[in-house]
Amino acid sequence: MPPLPWVDTTVEAPLSQLVGADDIAPFLAYFGRDETLRWRISAPRDAAARAPQGLVVFVSANGSGTVPAMWRPLLVEKNLVWIGADDAGNDASTQRRVLQALLAARLAARAHDIDPRRIYLAGFSGGSRVASRMAPLYPQAFRGYVFMGGASAWGREPPRDLPLMRERGYVFVNGSDDFNLDEGRSVSRRFRGAGLDHVEFIEVPGLDHHLPDAAVLGWAIDYLDAHPPRE
Structure with missing residues (x-):
């Protein structure tokens, strides 16, 4: 039996080993210094030959960082590394989930040759709300976003980094039968x-409040790869 075209790994370590002394202070309000954190990474088996890879940082709703099985072949096809945090579902605080997503991008870059032009943040349901709240706060950290099954906007004041946000792409995905459809739109x-010029909304016929299939996610990735145009 030939090996699977992807390789799964786990990053697991105490916070104090993951974050340097000069950077750890913001984390200590929400994590113990020696608290063990864990992320799941999935990468193409031939990643070294196809480097650099893009990166999808995923904020889950259910607390598992593992990539959904139906998306695995797509990630290989699109030459993407996946990373998601465990224990960062809807029962975790927003602040913890934000910091775990930011740290995920750093950890993936330590393990893989990541193309900085293809670092994307995605999420589903409550995880998507977290991702959409991060978009105006950390536009320097990600080049595109996929918000699935949920989204939140900023408050009355416009984001401070609108010029940088205009250089990013945004894809909203909701099913036609999703109770969050109107909100996403x-x-x-x-x-x-x-x-923001590079915004797309996808309504998936017949889909309720569940993850979209690989074809829809693939369209979203293709959009982000092309918007805004790379030089």
Whole structure:
């Protein structure tokens, strides 16, 4: 039997080993210094031959960082590394989930040759709300976003980094039968209304509040790879 075209690994260590002394202070409000954190990474088996890879940082709703099985072949096809945190589902605080997502991008870059032009943040349901809240706060950390089954906009004041946000791509995905459909559409309009040019909204026929299939995610990745245009 030939080996699978992807390789799964786990990063697990105390916070104090993952974050240097000069950077650890923001984490200590939400994590213990010696608390063990864990991320799941999935990468193409031939990653070295196809380097650099893009990166999908995923904020889960259910607390598992493992890539959904139906998306695995797509990630290989699109030459993407996946990383998701365990124990960062909807029962975890927003602050913990934000910091774990930011740290995930750093950890993946230590283990793989990552293309900085293809670092994407994605999430589903409550995880997508976290990702959409991160978009205006940390636009320097990610080049594109996929918000699936949920989204939140900023408050009354416009984001401070709108010029940088305009250099990013945003894809909103909701099923036609998703109870968050109207909300997703409304937030996407809010993004467009702020002058963000690279915003797409996908309504998936017949899908309720579940993850979209690989074809839909593949379309979203293709959009982010092309918007805004790379020089």
